[in-house]
Amino acid sequence: MYLYADYAIGHASKRNNILNIKDYKLNGIITDCYRSIFLFDEGLKEYVERTKSIKGYAGKHISDSLVFDFDGDNLDAVRIEANNFCNYLYYEYDVPYNYLRIAFSGAKGFHIIIPMQAICTPEPKENFYQIYKGIAADLVQGFKFIDLTIYDRVRLFRLMNTINSKSGLYKIPLYFDELDGLTAEAIKELAKSERKIETLPVSEMEIVKPLNDLYEKWNNYQFDCHEPSTKRSEVLELLQGGLSEGNRHDAVLRIIGTLQNKGMDYEFIFEFLKHWNKSNNPPLSVERLEAESLRAFRDNLKKITVDRKEILSLKDASKIYEDYVHKVTKCKVKTGFDKIDARIRGMMPGETLCVLGKTSVGKSAFLHNVGLNFAKESKEPVLFFSLEMPTTSVYERTLQIETGYSGYSIENLTRENDLEQKSKANLLFSELSNFFIITKNGLNLTQIREFILFGEKNIYHKPTGLVLVDYLGLVKGEGKDLYEQTSRVARGMKDLSKEINVPIIFLSQVTKQFTEFDELQINSARDSGSVDEASDFVLALWKEKDKRPEDEQKDIPLMLAILKNRKGGVGKTKIVMDKRSLKIIERDSNEFTF
Incomplete structure (x- = not known):
């Protein structure tokens, strides 16, 4: 049974607590508490008992919900974008508003969550996180303030009604009309204490076909045989300590390659590199860092392979158009x-x-x-x-x-x-x-x-x-x-x-x-x-x-x-x-x- 998750209690670093989600309770600690987005079988528990760390675990997994993290410095602007996303899910993907779990993150953003009961009965796979990210990326395409870095296999996600130590505010659930109608300041006022609201039980939800279609698309997708998470962990290891001359150039190429494969644009990658560069001894000049990174980014673009599915015949396009027409028909008002x-x-x-x-x-x-x-x-x-x-x-x-x-x-x-x-x-x-x-x-x-x-x-x-x-x-x-x-x-x-x-x-x-x-x-x-x-x-x-x-x-x-x-x-x-x-x-x- 895929019911085991990694919990971090008191700080994101205090993880490697593998527990059955049905048994877990906060037990009085309500500050900076997290749970892994993905769920595993008992193999994860045995792995962590043996290695003392979740790092490197590559077993099969699923998730009980699809999460979206909208985050930015202007909380009202982020709120409006999260609200637009909820409306988009309703009108373009037929997702009822009462299926959505909406939360203020306790700091600079909002979480929109779709229970998996509305999407599919997930098939446990070693690369389920890639399927999951593919669905999420399709849904949020074109939206601002979305954090796509959360979809790695062992990522943690803040638990509801726990306190963010930096802001002193709770992560709280919200009704859709509160996300739509309240100001950021009013929401922060609500977040000064824990909160409970009534939500539709997942047992009453049905599969939403457009979401299930996305799951089938990515579940049948042939991913690159290389393992992206391994590359990512190597990059994180590089970031833990500064590099000296002779090692920095290769590291730049590896970081760019990994982040570019994950769909990050150049602006994001360059900001990432600037923070990384500060710990190097000595740091690269900004001019050299920009020149090397831009050249590497462009070289990688030339190597990107084209997916046959992206080149559509008129017959392919007709199916997409038919699906679109069926979706918008449900929204139309006729006199x-x-x-x-x-x-x-x-x-x-x-x-x-x-x-x-x-x-x-x-x-x-x-x-x-x-x-x-x-x-x-x-x-x-x-x-x-x-x-x-x-x-x-x-x-x-x-x-x-x-x-x-x-x-x-x-x-x-x-x-x-x-x-x-x-x-x-x-x-x-x-x-x-x-x-x-x-x-x-x-x-x-x-x-x-x-x-x-x-x-x-x-x-x-x-x-x-x-x-x-x-x-x-x-x-x-x-x-x-x-x-x-x-x-x-x-x-x-x-x-x-x-x-x-x-x-x-x-x-x-x-x-x-x-x-x-x-x-x-x-x-x-x-x-x-x-x-x-x-x-x-x-x-x-x-x-x-x-x-x-x-x-x-x-x-x-x-x-x-x-x-x-x-x-x-x-x-x-x-x-x-x-x-x-x-x-x-x-x-x-x-x-x-x-």
């Missing part, structure tokens, strides 16, 4: 109007869509229809900020759209305590349990943000799928006049969408010169020239003149246009709104025109 969805190809988290329209053309009803369509189709949380209508009107309109009854009928049936109407309402409560309403007026963007984060933490315990705002002009903003206020709110809406990684659809009134029957343009928004600039998509809604006799006008013919589309063309299509229920649908045999 429920096929002609529109086919052209904007769905909204992604961080994108905004503005709907322009004159008063009384059905903008609010359209927004309501979109929210209900998405809530039923996706089962993701929808937050509807109705800054104009009271709760009673929003509730009644929801029942109208979903049951087909008029508002008048719903009021009367409720007054009469009608059992059929109650049954339909109860069914909706179940089907639309993910549709939430906020009708508090006078909100600003900061308050809207707090409502969203509160919902994610305390009500539905997952990221918000879609935010609806009715309407832009009622969101409070700062500025010397209404134009400036509305412009700032419009730009702030886009910033909010990107910051909390949620798609936002909002309504905007149009200038007074337009009637409800006039075709709208991209610059028709009232009180601002920034609405279209701050939106990824702009739709417009206006009425068509109805030539039917009044007694036959049971629905309202509308035109719905795409005026701005970051993903394709513009154009317009015909829709109808049922007068009785306010349900909006596309017209039969409807064409999309440009």
Whole structure:
């Protein structure tokens, strides 16, 4: 059983304590306590009893989690990058937020941990640490502040709720919304004492296929037959003491070769060498060290072999593209109007869509229809900020759209305590349990943000799928006049969408010169020239003149246009709104025109 780990108690140097992880307890010592990232069988215990050191052990091993160490001098910048990484795992690799174990390290960084139950049932191997590092390197590619040096076979990792002697702070667990919303100083305040939070038990986790695909990729990878860890240990031995003339040049070449093979860039290697050089007797001049190291680094680049898998045919690329499409499909927000969805190809988290329209053309009803369509189709949380209508009107309109009854009928049936109407309402409560309403007026963007984060933490315990705002002009903003206020709110809406990684659809009134029957343009928004600039998509809604006799006008013919589309063309299509229920649908045999 691979249940044995190396523990260091009281200092990183006080290691070589090989214990079963099920038996280990802190026993009162809570400062500078560590455990090896990897787990071994009893062979490690026998090896250390014989040699008195874990150094040089090359047996099979696994791990119970995949760890990422974000570290840097600017803790708030590191926090933001770690938060971005969590969002990336969620949206690109389908990793649920509640699968992640998040921690403040107690000093200058944050740890993001994925339990192995979400990745694979690991196969014990002598080179498992290389497989592990390959998975990690793929996931963190492009992220800043990440420490890739932690993935050697016998690396130690600080234990949760133990004190960092340099800072005096604990390594503490955090909820995702705390990583997302708290400042570095607020997190440090929490870290003045140990902390426990509720987390999803690993027994309730399932394998996340994109992560498992990465494991299979690296588990089947043919690594270089040379043993990287041996080279690394030789370098560490060189660093333990200064070198004299005649030995320094060879050491530079060996250090560069080892670090370069581990994926380190030249900037990192040169900083490493400068620290190493200080202990030499005498040290190399900075100029000579830079010249020799740069030449060696470039020479090594010429020797790097190309992996056949890195040269892709169109057929290879098609598989990668198919995987990408399947992943992003899960994140997309669709309006429920096929002609529109086919052209904007769905909204992604961080994108905004503005709907322009004159008063009384059905903008609010359209927004309501979109929210209900998405809530039923996706089962993701929808937050509807109705800054104009009271709760009673929003509730009644929801029942109208979903049951087909008029508002008048719903009021009367409720007054009469009608059992059929109650049954339909109860069914909706179940089907639309993910549709939430906020009708508090006078909100600003900061308050809207707090409502969203509160919902994610305390009500539905997952990221918000879609935010609806009715309407832009009622969101409070700062500025010397209404134009400036509305412009700032419009730009702030886009910033909010990107910051909390949620798609936002909002309504905007149009200038007074337009009637409800006039075709709208991209610059028709009232009180601002920034609405279209701050939106990824702009739709417009206006009425068509109805030539039917009044007694036959049971629905309202509308035109719905795409005026701005970051993903394709513009154009317009015909829709109808049922007068009785306010349900909006596309017209039969409807064409999309440009």
